[in-house]
Amino acid sequence: MLHSNDSPNARLIDFGVLTLMAVAGIFLRLHWGLSDDSIFHPDAIYQVLEPAHKLVYGYGLEAWEWEFGARNWALPGMLAGVLGAARLLGFEQPESYMMIVRGFVATIFCASAYPVYYLARQFSATRLLAFAAAALFLFNPAMIAVGYRTLSEVISTPFVLFGLMWALGSVPPGAAAIGREAAAGKCDRLWFVLGVSLVGIAVLFRLQNALFALALVLPWRFQAAQHARYTLGLGTLVFWALVYGLIDWITWGLPFASAGAYLHFNLVLNGSTVFLGSNPFFHYVHLFLSSMGGVGALLLALPLLAISRARPLFICAFLYLLAHSFFPHKELRFVISTVPILAVLSAVGIRVSIDRVRAAHLQPAINIGASVLVFGLVGAGIGRVPTLKIKDVGGIEMVHTSVEDSLFDHLGGLNRLLSEAGAREDICGLYLREIRAVETGGYSYFHRDVLFFHTENLPEAAGNYNYAISSQPPGAGWVEVGRNPPFVLYKTQPERCTPPTNYERSLIVLPPDEESAESE
Template sequence: MTASAPVPAPPSSAVPASEVPLSGRRPRWPLRVLLGGVGLLPALIAVAQLGRIHPDEVYQLLEPAWFRAHGYGVLAWEWHAGLRNWAMPGLAAWLLRLADVLGLTHPVAYRTLIAVPQVALHGWMLWATYRYAERRAGRSGGLFALFAVGLYGPVLVFAGRTLGESLSTAFLVVALEALDRTERPVRAGLVGGLALGLAVVARYGSAVVVLAALVWLAAAWRWRVLAFACLGGLLVALGLGALDWATWGKPFHSFFAYVDFNVLSGQAARQFGASPPGFYLWPFLSGLPLWLWAVLPVGLSSLRRRLALPLPLFCAGAYLFAITTTAHKEERFLYPALVLLTLAAAPALAALVLGRESARSRWGWGAVALATTLLAGHFFPPVDPRGDQFRAIVKATRGEGARGLLIVNEGLWGAGGFFYVGKNIPWSTCDWPHDANFQAAMRDRRFNRAVTFEGRALAELQAAGFQVVGQVGRETVLARD
C-alpha cells in the first residue's frame, strides 16, 4: 500500500449547498459555538474533578510551573537531570503569575486559568477534526465526526489534563489535518510543520509520528508540502534549542538526554520496568470506540480499492509499532494512537450513519454510535484519578490556620504537590501510623491538618489530638488547633 492524498471535493454544482466544504474559511458562528461547547467539556471535567490520571500530570507540568512562579515546590528527578524542557511549565508559570496579579489564590481558580489555553488548543483540534471529515463526508459528516471524536471517552478524560500526551495529541491532530489538505500547499506545510514541532516540544515521544508523517508525504510525492513542513518544524526546533540553551546551558540538552535515557541506554526500562509486547493488547482493545468495528469492513474495502493509507492511520500504525517494541510501557502511551485511529475512522462512521434512508434510522444509529464513543472512557485509562483526595487537600489547606499537612495512605508522587496545597507550608505523605513521616508529623505541632484515604490511621490521628472536620468522598479531613 502507498500513502495517499485526500480526494478533492466535487464541484459545488454537484453537491448540496449545505455540503460544500469550508476549507480555507473560518467556521461560522453556530459551528464556533459548537466547537466551544464540546471543546470546553474536558477542561470542565478536569477542573471539577481535580485528581490525576498519572503523577506526571502534576510533577512534570503543574509543580515545575509552581516552582518557577513562586520559587519553591517539588521538582522530580527529571528536572534535575535535564530530561524535560521548560516550554509548557514556563507558560503555566506565567499564567500562575497572572493569577497572583488577578488575586486568584484558590487552587481551583488558578487551575482554571491554566485550562484556558488548553480549551483553545482542544477547540483547534476539534476544528481540525471537522475539516478532515468534511473533505470526505461533507458538512454533516464533519459535524458528526466532531461529536464522535469530541465525545470520545478517552478524549474527555485526557484532553483537559496537563499531561504531555494530552497536549501533544491535540497538536498532532492539527498537524495531520493540515498536511492532509490539497489546497494551499505552502500554508498547509507550514501549519502542519509548526504543529508537528509543537507536538514534539510537548512530548518527545511524538517524534515517531513526525517521522511517519514525513515518510507519508514523500511516498505521496507531495514535495512542496514536505519542504514547508520541514521549514515549519525547523522554526520550532530552533526555538526549542534556544530555550534549552537558556535553561539547561546547552542547545537541545533535554531532547538528547531524553533520547539517551529512554531509547539508547535502556535506563527507562531498568528504572521503571519492562513489559512484553502484549502489554498493550487489552487497554488498546478496550480503549477503542465500539463503533470502529462496525466501520472496519467499509474501511478495509476502501483501502483495497484505493491501495492507500490515510495519513492519520499510517501515523497511528507507526506509533503503535514504536511503543510496542519499546521495553518500558504505560497505558497512557496509547492515547495518541487511539485518537488518531478514531480520527481516521470518523468519516466512515459519519457516512455509515448519514447514509441511512430514514431520519429515524439516522438518529437511532447516531445515538448508538455516540453512546459507544462515550463508553470507552469507562475502560481507558484504567486508573483511579483520586479527585476526592485533591479536593480534600484543597479544603484542608484553605484559610490562614493551616500550618502543616499530613496525607495518609498516599505516596509523594500520588499527592497534589504545593500546587494544590497552595502555600509554603510543610507537608508530607505516609502509608501507615508506624511510618517515620507519620510519627514525625504527630510530634511536630506545625502539622495541624491531615487528610486520610478510606479512614486509614484515623484512630491514631484522633489520639494525637486531631478531630474530623469534613468528608470529601473517600477522604476524611482532620484538624488540630
C-alpha cells in the same frame, strides 16, 4: 489553506454546526471535570502542572525528570501563562485556578474537532460523514474522561491535528502560478509552514510527537512531485528542533539535554518497564475496546478501508501506534493523539466503501444510514463515561490507588484537604502521614509556601509541622479540623514549626550515595 468546493454558505453552516458540537464536547468534559480532583496518573501533576505552578508562584515539588533535566520546559511554560493570567485576574486559589486550567485544556482539546472535520472532507468524506468523524472524537467516552486533564498527550493533540490539516491541505509549495494564483500560492506556503510548525511545537510539548513529524515529511522525500514540500517541511522542522535545543540550553545548560536524558531512561535503562511493568504487544487494541467499547471497535477497523485514499494520515497513525506497541509499558494516554486521526480515517473508510456500491442511486441512502449508525453508537458510548475505571485506560497501581478505582475523583478528597490545609492561616508545616506525595496534587493543590513532608521526605521531628493528613488513628494531641473520608486533617501542635536541618522539595528524596550515582 484548505480548498473546498462547498459554497460559502455551506462552509459557514458547517463551521456553526462544528462549533455547537465542540461546545457540547467541552460541556461534557467539564461536567465531569470541574468537580474531579483525582490524580489518576502522577504525570498529570508533576510533569506539567506542578512545574508551571513553580514558575508562577516560586515553589513546587520536583519529580526526578525536573531534577535531572529529562523534560523540556516549553509545555510547563505555556501552562504557566494560563496560571499567570489567572493570577493577574485574581484567581489565586486552587479552587479557582484549577477550574480555569481544566477549562483551557478542555477547550483546546475539543478544538481538534475542526481539523477532524476538515481533514475528513479533504479526503473526500461527505459532510455528514465528516460530522460523524468529529463526533467519534468529541463524544468518545475515553476522550471525554481524559480531555480536561493536564497531560502532555492531551494538550499536544490539537497542535498535531491543526498541523496536519494545514500541512496536508495546502497547495504544494513551489507550484507554478501567476497573478492571483501566485498570491494564493504564497498564502498556501504560509499555511503550510504554519502547519508543519504546529507539529514541531507538538514535539516541544511531547518528544514522541516527533513520530508524527517524521511520518508527515519523510514520504515526500520519495515523491518527485513533492520535493519542494519536503524541502520546506524539513527546513521548518529543523528550525523547531533548534528551538527545542535552545530551550534546553537555556534551562538545562546543554542543547537537547532533556531529549538525551529522556531517551536514555526509556531506551537504554528501560525505565518505564522496570518501574511500571510491561504489557502484550497488542495491548492497545484491548485498551481501545475496554475504554471505548463499540466506538473503539470502529476506530480500529474502519481506517483499514481508507489506506488507498488517505495514505498520509494512515501512515501517521499507523507509525505512531506501531512504535508505541514495541514499548513494553502501555497506557491509553500515550496514543490518544491517534484517536482523532483514526476518526478521520473511519469516515473516509466508510466513503470508500460507499463508492464501491455499484447502484449509485443507493449511495446517498447508505451515506445517511452509516452516519446515523455512527452517531447512535457514539451517543450510546457516552453512557460508559461514569463507569470507566483506571484499568480501562491502562492506569497504574499505587499504594492508595487500585486499578479497580473509578477514573473520576479518585483521591479527590485528599487533594481537597490539601487545599483546606493550605488555606489555614497558622500553618507552617504539613505532614502527609502514610501518604506518598506522588499520589497527591502537590503544591498545585496545597498552594502554601511552607514545609511539606510525606513518606518520601519524612520530617526529622514532630515539631517540623503543625498540621497532618492521615487515614490512620491520630497521634497524641492531634485535633481533627477537617475530614474527607477516609482522610482527616489534624492540627498537631499549637506552636510554630521548627525547621529541619535538611529539607528538599523533591518528590522522591534520594539518599546522598544514590543521588550522586544518579547524577553521574
